[in-house]
Amino acid sequence: MEYFYTVVILMALYVILAASFNFVIGYGGLVSIAHPVFYAIGAYASALLARDMGVPVILAILAGGLIALLASVALALSSLRVSGDYLLIGSIGFQLGTLEVIKNLHWTGGAGGLSNIPSFLTQTLGPQAYVAFAVAVAMCTVLLLRWIAHGPYGRAMSAMRDDELAFAALGRNAMVMKITIFALGSGLAGLAGGIYAHYFRFIAPGQFDLLQSSALLTMVVVGGLRSTWGPIVGAIALEALPQAITFINLPPSVLGPLQGILFTSLVLIFMFVRPQGLIAASARWRGRQEEAR
Amino acid sequence: MDATTISLRRRSLLAGAGAVGIAALAPSAAKAQAATPLRFGLAMPLTGSQATYGQDQVRAAQWAVDEINKAGGINGKPLAAIVLDTQADAQTGIQAATRLASVEKVPAFVTAWSDVVKAVAPIANDSKVVELSVGANSAEIAKLGDYVYTTFPLADVDITAVARYAATTLQKKRAAVLYINNETGTVAAEIYRNVFTKAGGTVVAHESYDPKATDWTGTLLKVRIAQPDIIHIQGLVADTPQVIAQLRQLGMTQPVSSYSAAYNPKLIQQLGAAANGVIATSLAPGVNNSPAVAAYVERWKKEVGREPNGLPYTQYLYDAPYLVAAVFKSLDDKKIAITGENFRTEMLAIRTFELPLTGKLIFADDHTVSKPVYLMEVRNGAWVQAAVVG
Numbered sequence: 001m002e003y004f005y006t007v008v009i010l011m012a013l014y015v016i017l018a019a020s021f022n023f024v025i026g027y028g029g030l031v032s033i034a035h036p037v038f039y040a041i042g043a044y045a046s047a048l049l050a051r052d053m054g055v056p057v058i059l060a061i062l063a064g065g066l067i068a069l070l071a072s073v074a075l076a077l078s079s080l081r082v083s084g085d086y087l088l089i090g091s092i093g094f095q096l097g098t099l100e101v102i103k104n105l106h107w108t109g110g111a112g113g114l115s116n117i118p119s120f121l122t123q124t125l126g127p128q129a130y131v132a133f134a135v136a137v138a139m140c141t142v143l144l145l146r147w148i149a150h151g152p153y154g155r156a157m158s159a160m161r162d163d164e165l166a167f168a169a170l171g172r173n174a175m176v177m178k179i180t181i182f183a184l185g186s187g188l189a190g191l192a193g194g195i196y197a198h199y200f201r202f203i204a205p206g207q208f209d210l211l212q213s214s215a216l217l218t219m220v221v222v223g224g225l226r227s228t229w230g231p232i233v234g235a236i237a238l239e240a241l242p243q244a245i246t247f248i249n250l251p252p253s254v255l256g257p258l259q260g261i262l263f264t265s266l267v268l269i270f271m272f273v274r275p276q277g278l279i280a281a282s283a284r285w286r287g288r289q290e291e292a293r
Numbered sequence: 294m295d296a297t298t299i300s301l302r303r304r305s306l307l308a309g310a311g312a313v314g315i316a317a318l319a320p321s322a323a324k325a326q327a328a329t330p331l332r333f334g335l336a337m338p339l340t341g342s343q344a345t346y347g348q349d350q351v352r353a354a355q356w357a358v359d360e361i362n363k364a365g366g367i368n369g370k371p372l373a374a375i376v377l378d379t380q381a382d383a384q385t386g387i388q389a390a391t392r393l394a395s396v397e398k399v400p401a402f403v404t405a406w407s408d409v410v411k412a413v414a415p416i417a418n419d420s421k422v423v424e425l426s427v428g429a430n431s432a433e434i435a436k437l438g439d440y441v442y443t444t445f446p447l448a449d450v451d452i453t454a455v456a457r458y459a460a461t462t463l464q465k466k467r468a469a470v471l472y473i474n475n476e477t478g479t480v481a482a483e484i485y486r487n488v489f490t491k492a493g494g495t496v497v498a499h500e501s502y503d504p505k506a507t508d509w510t511g512t513l514l515k516v517r518i519a520q521p522d523i524i525h526i527q528g529l530v531a532d533t534p535q536v537i538a539q540l541r542q543l544g545m546t547q548p549v550s551s552y553s554a555a556y557n558p559k560l561i562q563q564l565g566a567a568a569n570g571v572i573a574t575s576l577a578p579g580v581n582n583s584p585a586v587a588a589y590v591e592r593w594k595k596e597v598g599r600e601p602n603g604l605p606y607t608q609y610l611y612d613a614p615y616l617v618a619a620v621f622k623s624l625d626d627k628k629i630a631i632t633g634e635n636f637r638t639e640m641l642a643i644r645t646f647e648l649p650l651t652g653k654l655i656f657a658d659d660h661t662v663s664k665p666v667y668l669m670e671v672r673n674g675a676w677v678q679a680a681v682v683g
Contacts, residue, residue: 003396111478113476206382259340
């Protein structure tokens with residue numbers, strides 16, 4: 001049963017990550033792939049606050065989210081003035097740099113990772129309680145982001161993403177909006193990091209590298225960019241699929257390449273056959289260029 | 294003859310036939326009962342960057358399982374290994390260990406690679422399933438909890454031996470330490486520095502490199518400027534030969550020492566003449582120390598066409614099922630249920646195990662094991678035993 005709980009918790013965490021990542025790159029149009037580093041910042045901050053400073057775990061998780069949010073504002077202030085390719089390069093640099101710092105600090109556990117992280121709920125109420133907690137946070141995240149994206153602020157986001165100049169001409173501040181989107185998305189990723197840290201109780205810098213970025217990007221693209229449910233379907237499918245494959249009991253020499261081929265094929269198939277992803281975005285979010293096609 | 298009699302006779306006949314059927318089925322049921330395998334987990338990297346080593350280690354463990362079963366199993370019950378892939382990655386390892394503990398319900402599992410061993414420790418402790426670390430050498434492994442044990446000596450054992458050997462036997466005074474910036478490198482590099490300094494030497498360069506690095510020129514030039522008279526490299530199996538090759542290309546002719554990751558036939562193939570003088574450690578007896586090891590290596594050459602990658606590690610993996618089988622047998626003899634808790638209690642009660650390829654293993658109270666360190670040196674294109682410490 002614990003295996004099932006572990007898979008559900010991971011799915012819930014990937015739903016938070018994919019939904020918040022979709023909020024940043026899809027709805028916000030901010031081309032950044034540093035999302036896993038905010039996940040890492042939340043995980044490390046929460047783990048260290050609870051383990052070394054005795055902060056109650058629930059507050060530590062919230063603080064982890066807040067610290068990730070503040071870190072994202074720091075990155076945003078310096079790099080959101082530029083956009084497109086430059087932001088992408090800036091975000092990669094921030095991700096690699098932060099992970100290098102974590103690897104080289106003694107108090108973060110260095111490259112060997114951080115262990116003995118205090119657990120939360122599982123010892124007192126059982127793992128089911130933690131599953132409920134993670135799923136509840138995932139649902140709240142999705143609903144919150146849906147509410148924002150489909151409300152008046154969402155319409156403003158759409159306008160800003162499609163034509164920043166026209167948006168500014170209307171007297172709106174695009175920079176503030178970009179920072180808000182980036183901070184909210186990253187803060188939610190930080191929250192997911194805290195939830196991860198206190199269930200699995202071990203974190204290492206290698207878990208938050210560029211490979212994680214590409215996994216998240218695949219979830220969002222395969223699921224459907226700029227749709228509420230697309231990234232959720234993508235996250236659940238891409239988390240469940242590798243697990244399901246291992247139960248087929250194929251020889252390891254087949255299993256490893258099969259997983260790689262499956263992921264690559266999925267991305268290629270979606271690029272050619274269904275570029276809008278499993279769940280297509282509604283007309284308003286498809287953007288002008290896509291509408292014109 | 295009335296209808297009742299016929300009916301009774303039919304019933305008796307059916308009952309008789311049923312009884313014969315059950316009686317006929319009984320031996321096979323008993324046989325099936327007897328053949329229920331005693332299972333343990335094997336969570337190793339079968340894919341990913343470490344697969345070359347993980348697959349050889351799994352092959353070694355599987356050979357041991359087959360040998361045990363050929364010899365009659367455990368009181369007639371076969372031993373079975375449930376093999377899952379960890380990719381030497383913490384997250385994948387967590388999923389594999391969770392599945393072993395909660396779906397496969399094994400009482401013990403074998404795993405390796407420091408990141409994975411540390412990441413899955415909470416699962417072992419919470420599920421009360423014994424985690425046997427076989428090959429990882431992070432010093433932290435001894436402190437991971439009640440259900441985490443190692444059969445492999447941790448970093449302090451061989452690094453201490455090689456540092457002391459450099460300072461005392463080889464009379465080197467100035468050492469440079471070049472290490473990979475991960476758990477394997479940082480902790481061991483620190484141990485080397487402390488031991489070498491205590492033995493009267495000076496560490497003139499202490500330089501790290503990124504695990505993903507493919508060029509080490511900058512770091513090596515820093516080492517060259519420091520003018521050491523020995524260079525210790527604490528890297529991984531994959532990068533150590535490349536670092537040595539580049540070091541020689543830069544004209545550095547000093548002796549090079551490393552640890553068990555460098556003790557690999559591939560190193561000589563990759564480096565050629567540049568491998569001469571490289572000192573490495575082995576924590577298991579070699580072909581010249583044990584006929585069993587010689588036969589084991591011969592089997593590799595015959596069946597696989599080559600020596601195993603990371604020979605000592607595969608020796609430990611070969612021995613792991615023998616350890617598990619010994620605990621299973623003891624529990625079965627005493628008719629004690631095979632659970633993780635009982636496995637741990639019985640393993641500690643037995644405490645000393647005589648294993649075919651790595652010799653005597655004693656579990657210490659502090660979750661460490663001590664073994665002799667074999668210092669190996671490449672001479673004329675072959676690994677030769679230079680000394681045995683401990």
